[in-house]
Structures are given as structure tokens and as C-alpha cells.
Amino acid sequence: MRDNSILALAIVILVVSGCSLLGNKQANTSNSGGANSTAATKNEIAASSDPKADLEQMSKKFIDQKFFRARLVGTGKTPLKMEMEYVAPDRFHMKNEPVMEAIIIGKDTYTKTNIGSWRKVPLDLGKTIPNLRDSFTEQGLKQLSDVKNETDDASAGEPAIVYSYKGKSPADGSVHNARIWISKSSGLPLKIEATYPAGILEKMVINYEYPIDIVIESPIKN
Numbered sequence: 001m002r003d004n005s006i007l008a009l010a011i012v013i014l015v016v017s018g019c020s021l022l023g024n025k026q027a028n029t030s031n032s033g034g035a036n037s038t039a040a041t042k043n044e045i046a047a048s049s050d051p052k053a054d055l056e057q058m059s060k061k062f063i064d065q066k067f068f069r070a071r072l073v074g075t076g077k078t079p080l081k082m083e084m085e086y087v088a089p090d091r092f093h094m095k096n097e098p099v100m101e102a103i104i105i106g107k108d109t110y111t112k113t114n115i116g117s118w119r120k121v122p123l124d125l126g127k128t129i130p131n132l133r134d135s136f137t138e139q140g141l142k143q144l145s146d147v148k149n150e151t152d153d154a155s156a157g158e159p160a161i162v163y164s165y166k167g168k169s170p171a172d173g174s175v176h177n178a179r180i181w182i183s184k185s186s187g188l189p190l191k192i193e194a195t196y197p198a199g200i201l202e203k204m205v206i207n208y209e210y211p212i213d214i215v216i217e218s219p220i221k222n
Helices: 002-017 034-038 051-062 129-133
Strands: 067-075 080-087 091-096 100-105 108-113 119-121 145-149 153-155 158-168 175-183 189-195 203-209
Touching (some): 051 145, 051 175, 153 175, 158 189
Antiparallel strands (some): 067 080, 091 100, 108 119, 153 158
């Protein structure tokens, strides 16, 4: 059972690493430039004449978030349905439906299957997780190309600015096409849709939420 848990978690890490989630490194959160510079109203964000600068501005706001939840649905050779919660600076709670759950706190990793109990496993996956979220770090942004502002839309009823771009997976260098919905009110990402020309995933949809009440603790009490 323990070996199966470790294998399942490794597969989750491998699959999600190709979907290029957003970055986690600290950055300056200045409000100058980018999407904020051309707000249509005092509080509403609008697209600027430089789409890539808009994404850079969005990334600065995102990586300053102390909490977020991401819901991922992937289709292809290896379908994926997962929820991931994050609490700064190094706590993650992942649920890979219907059989796998994992908690990562710093260097400690815990796993549980739907028929088992929580176990601490000898893996330091805390070093791997940032690779799942590095497409919009300063270095990751350099890998984006063909960034364009698309027609405004809404995600979950929230007005958003939509951008399209080509990205490169940090895992294997493969190129994917993506669209991102950025909230007009907060400047934070609401949704990403990515399609992959080749690989175990064909399409990934990620929806983001920003609750402030997420708590991630060790599931095993001493």
C-alpha cells in the first residue's frame, strides 16, 4: 500500500508539472505599469497596449498571495481531476480524485488513499512543487511568446480580461497554447485553459479561488 501511494503521488507530480501553474517566488508588488496603468475606472483593471507587461503585472499580484485554491481538470491519455490548496510559504494539500490525497509541509510529505490512512513517506516533494508553478516567475515569463489580448469575458460570473499565449513546459520543454482569464476587479488569474500538441495531457483547465481561511496542518499527530 505504501509503495502504491508513493507511485500514485509521483504520477500526479509528473502530470501536473506539465501544465505550468503560476509562480510562487517573492516579487515586488508595485502597482505601476501593466494592466493597472490603463484602468477603465478607478477600481477596474483594463488591458494595456503591452499584453506581456499585463501578464507580468498579474504575476506580481499572484505570487504575493498567501492563500489560494486551484481546481484542475485534465483530459487525454491520463485524465486528471485534482484540487490543490496552498498556504505560504511551503504548505500544499492535494486531492487527486478519486484515490489519492497528499499534504506537503516543507520537507515533510504525507499521503493517503481512499482505502487507507495517512502515512508519512520518505520523499521531499517540497522541492518539486515550485516546478509546478513557475511559468509566471520572472524566468518563466521569458518562455512565453505570442502574447495577445483577446475579447473580454467572464469566469464564474466575474468580469475578466482574456489573454492568449504560447508557453513552454518546465518539465520537458514542450510547447502548449493557453488562454488566461484575469479578474478586472483584483488583477488575479481566475482561469487558465491549456492545450498540448503531444503528451499524456491533451487539455488542462485550471480554476483559481482566493479564500483566506485555508489551513494545512500535519494529518498525523505526535
